Amino acid sequence: MKNLILAMGIMFVAVSSGMYTNIVQAEYPQSTTTPLAVDLDFNGRNITNAGIGTFNGVRIPAGDLIMTGSNEVIYTNATNSDLTIRSNGTGKLSLNPSSSGVVEIGNDVYIKGPRPWIDVRAYGAKGDGTTNDTTAIKNAIAAVPTSGGNIYLPEGTYLISDTLDFGAKTLDFVGAGFGATVIKLANATSKDMINIGDGLTVPGPADKIGVRVANMTLDGESAGQTLGSGIRMVSGTNIVIERMQVIDCKDYGIYIHGNATTTPAIVLIHGQTRVEYNLKHGIFIGQSDGVVVDGCWLGDNGTTNQDYYNLYSEGYGSFRLINSWVWQGKRANIRVHASQSWQIVGNYILSSPRENILITGTSTRDGAVGNITGNHFLSASESSASTYPHIQLGTSSTSKATSISIVGNTFANPGAYPVSTNVDEDSNSYNNNVAGNNINGSPSTITLRGSGSEKVSNVPEGVSQINGIRVPSGDIIMTGASQVIYTNATNSDLTVRSNGTGKLFLNPSTSGRVDIGNNSYGVTIGGGTGVILQHLSATATWDPPSLNNGAVTSTTITVTGAGLGDIVNASHNQIGANNVIVSAHVQAADTVRVVLRNDSGGTLNIASGTLRVNVWKY
Numbered sequence: 073m074k075n076l077i078l079a080m081g082i083m084f085v086a087v088s089s090g091m092y093t094n095i096v097q098a099e100y101p102q103s104t105t106t107p108l109a110v111d112l113d114f115n116g117r118n119i120t121n122a123g124i125g126t127f128n129g130v131r132i133p134a135g136d137l138i139m140t141g142s143n144e145v146i147y148t149n150a151t152n153s154d155l156t157i158r159s160n161g162t163g164k165l166s167l168n169p170s171s172s173g174v175v176e177i178g179n180d181v182y183i184k185g186p187r188p189w190i191d192v193r194a195y196g197a198k199g200d201g202t203t204n205d206t207t208a209i210k211n212a213i214a215a216v217p218t219s220g221g222n223i224y225l226p227e228g229t230y231l232i233s234d235t236l237d238f239g240a241k242t243l244d245f246v247g248a249g250f251g252a253t254v255i256k257l258a259n260a261t262s263k264d265m266i267n268i269g270d271g272l273t274v275p276g277p278a279d280k281i282g283v284r285v286a287n288m289t290l291d292g293e294s295a296g297q298t299l300g301s302g303i304r305m306v307s308g309t310n311i312v313i314e315r316m317q318v319i320d321c322k323d324y325g326i327y328i329h330g331n332a333t334t335t336p337a338i339v340l341i342h343g344q345t346r347v348e349y350n351l352k353h354g355i356f357i358g359q360s361d362g363v364v365v366d367g368c369w370l371g372d373n374g375t376t377n378q379d380y381y382n383l384y385s386e387g388y389g390s391f392r393l394i395n396s397w398v399w400q401g402k403r404a405n406i407r408v409h410a411s412q413s414w415q416i417v418g419n420y421i422l423s424s425p426r427e428n429i430l431i432t433g434t435s436t437r438d439g440a441v442g443n444i445t446g447n448h449f450l451s452a453s454e455s456s457a458s459t460y461p462h463i464q465l466g467t468s469s470t471s472k473a474t475s476i477s478i479v480g481n482t483f484a485n486p487g488a489y490p491v492s493t494n495v496d497e498d499s500n501s502y503n504n505n506v507a508g509n510n511i512n513g514s515p516s517t518i519t520l521r522g523s524g525s526e527k528v529s530n531v532p533e534g535v536s537q538i539n540g541i542r543v544p545s546g547d548i549i550m551t552g553a554s555q556v557i558y559t560n561a562t563n564s565d566l567t568v569r570s571n572g573t574g575k576l577f578l579n580p581s582t583s584g585r586v587d588i589g590n591n592s593y594g595v596t597i598g599g600g601t602g603v604i605l606q607h608l609s610a611t612a613t614w615d616p617p618s619l620n621n622g623a624v625t626s627t628t629i630t631v632t633g634a635g636l637g638d639i640v641n642a643s644h645n646q647i648g649a650n651n652v653i654v655s656a657h658v659q660a661a662d663t664v665r666v667v668l669r670n671d672s673g674g675t676l677n678i679a680s681g682t683l684r685v686n687v688w689k690y
Contacts, residue, residue, distance in 0.1 A: 189222035189244075190215055192230070199228020204258065206232045216241055225253045225288060233258040237267045238283060240308075247288030250317035250346070254289040259296035262322070266290065269307030269336065286314040286343070292321030294351050301327045302350070305360075307334040315343040318350070325350040325373060328389070329358030335388075342366040347382075351375050354382045354401075357389040357411075364392045374402030376425075385411040387437070392417065399423045404430050404460075410437040418446045425455035429463045431473040438501075439466070440474045450484045453491045461493045466501030466522075473501040478509065485513030493519045495527075506530060608633050608687040610664070614644065615680030619670035626667045631687050634658045639688040642666045646681035656685055 146157070184194035190212045193199070197208035209230065212223050220242030227248040232255060238245070245266075247253025257265055268283050290302040302318035304327045305311060318325040325347035328336050339360065346369040347354040354373030357363050365383070374380035382401040385391055390413045397420045398405045404427040408414060421428045428449050431439040444463065453460040462483050465473035483494040495506050495518045502522040509518075509530045516532035568576065595604050610631040617625055634640070635658060642656035642664070651672040659665040664685050670676045 183224075184215075189224045191224050191226065193226065197225070197230060199226065199230050199253075201229035201231060201254075201256070203231065204233055205230040206234050206236075209236055210234075213238065213241070213243070216243055220244075222246065225255070227252040229254040229256055231256050231258050232265065233261045235263045235267050236265065239267075239270045242282055244284045244286075246284070246286045249287050250289040250315060253287065254291055256291045257293045257297065257300060259293065261296075262298045262300050264301045264304045264323075264327075265292065265321075266303045268303065268305045268311060269334075282308050282310040284312040284314060285316060286312070287316070289317040289319065290321075291319055292350070294320045294322040297322040299323055301325070301352075302347075303327070305336040305339065306330060307336060309337045311336060311339045313339075313341040313345055316345045318345070318347045321350040321352075323350070323352045324356045325354045327353075327356045327358075328360045328363055329356065330360060335359045335361055336363075337361040339363045340366065341368060344368065346371075348372050352380045353384040355384070357383070357385040357391050359388050361390060363389065364394070365396060366392075366394050368396045370396060370398045370405075372400050372402070376402045379403060381405065381407045381430075383407075385409065385414060387411065390414055394418050396420075401425075404428065406430070407432065408439050408442060410434045410439055412437075412439075412441045414441075415443045415445070416447060417443065420448050420450075422448075422450035423454060424452045424460075426453065426460045427462065427464045428452045431463070431465055431476060432467055432471040433473065435470040438472045438474045440476070442476045444476065444478045445480050447481045448484070449481060449494075451486055451489045454489050458490045458492050461491050461496040461519075463495045464498075465495065465504055466498035468498065469500045471500075472498070474503050476504045478504070478506045480508045482510045482512065485511075485515065487513070490514065493517045495519065497522050497525055501525070602690060604688060604690060606633065606689040608638075608689065609685065611682055611684050613680060614666075614683040616644075616668055616678045618675060618677040619668070620675050621670055621673050624667060624669045626665055627683070628659065628663055628665050629683060629685050630662055631658075631664045631685055632662050633689070634662055634664055634687045635689070636661070639690065640664055640685060642683065642685045644668070644678065644681055644683050646679045650676055650678070652676065652678070658687070 146155075182194035183189060183191045192205070192209050192212045195208045195211040195215070197203075197205040197212070199205065209223075209225075209232065213236065215221075216223065218241075222244040223246070225245075225247045230253075236255075255265060257263075266285065268285075285303065292300055292302055300322045301324040302321045303313065303325075307330055313326065326341065328339060330336055337360065339362065341355070341364070344367055348369065348371045350373045352374065354370045355365060370382040373382045380402065381404055382398050383393060383406045385407070386409045389411050391411070392415045393406070394415070394417045399421070400423045403425065405421055405424045406416065406428065407430045409431075410433045416429065429444065431442065433439045449462045452462045463478060465476060478495055485491055485494075490513075493515055494509070494511055497504055497520045499521040503524040504520065504522065505525070506518050506520065506527040507529050511518075511530060511532050518527045518530055520527050596602065597604070608631050610629055612627075612629045614627055616627075619625060638658050640656040640658060642654050644654060647654070651670075653669045653671055654666065655669075656664055656666045664687065666683060666685065668678075
């Protein structure tokens, strides 16, 4: 015999034994809330709904509950009461339709987890913007097993009054999208919103994500706080911040900085994450390893006239800032301070009150070994015209920038916000290279003052020449017709030279020629003071007559451009070893007379040959 406990109300049960038999009714006595217990022998058979109505509180020791009608419903009809369908112990709950059916779950489903995820509403979070959801969300985090898990925050505004501390857990913490899921810091909380890592252990093995925070807005409500950052990372590896908005924090938007025990490593901030309107640095990168900021928006971070930036890197913080939009920092957009091994590549960096990028060091560590490549710079020095550059390399003997490559960028200078210069290097900085940049607008200058620093191939607006290329190996090939290498700066020198003991070859093709100088400015040779304006030449066939010793003969040859007083020399290819004197002078405009005198001591009959005349105009 088995017990059928009828928990409440009136219950009709048909016990099947081949045919429906033994209809049993059990009900509460009027004077007590204790239900009656009725012993029924199911003999392992199925309980079948005979169209009787609502089952309320049936316990079936064996067999199936079969509902034979169409579109049947198991539900509680008591207002605001919960209905729980669960398995017991380690058993599974299977919702298993026929092959042509589906399982439909609605309207809202709160999954307590931990698999496949934990819904914070299952732990009591309301997300209504007024209820304090701190405890509920913390309980959800605590429910994540040590092996890791996923927490989901549906659309809503979740008010918190304490830090959500992930500790060393491996965790996905995901919302419904920034602007849809909002975590807001309650007034006067003055704490960080999310903390990743415990500063001791390293979550997240190398082959999986340690922590991912995605698809939500963190609103720091700075006006009601005295401190507090959006996300603080003190340790951990393989950390992903994705499709986030971190706004209006009293301190930093995202703070990444380890300690002597461990550092955050392999950190990716990406997916159009927006970090904006935070009162200190938007992103602070301190002691860390391998931080990548990719495809983000960093804007309006900092406080006017205070030393805060959209992105700030300090000390042992290696990073890559790529494919992002960085604008309107309250002091400068980016500062790299005593950091080494970093890259700023392919970004749009604009609208800074001072520098767009400031690179500085300390007395013991330079801002060094960095690469600024393929960025577009637009508008700097907006707080004071012509005062600040787009990029500042070092500021003093104790704040140097060294071994920085600034290559292939575009500097755009609208007339309303002129910079002092595009790149400005302090004289104490050194070994910096500025090459292949395109400069649009005025000024078009790059100012390098340090030892070993070079500026090469930087092209001002509308100019098609290349200026000062250094090629370590291989050839410079100019494929267009009639190409020119020249300096366009007024009164500036252009030097083409070999190095050391090497020779400089000006070597045209077999059908070409080398032209040096012009008839307005000329050339000098060997550093001399004589300026050769033009070299003219002409040839003709001449057969001098037979000459006795001491006899003279002459002829004239046309040399277009020759003028009185020009220096002339001449030669005849049949004179050979004979003692003959040949002289020439300009007899009239475009006409040179050549005189030949026989001083051989005997009669000479020089054969017909080529007479060549050279005229040098000074």
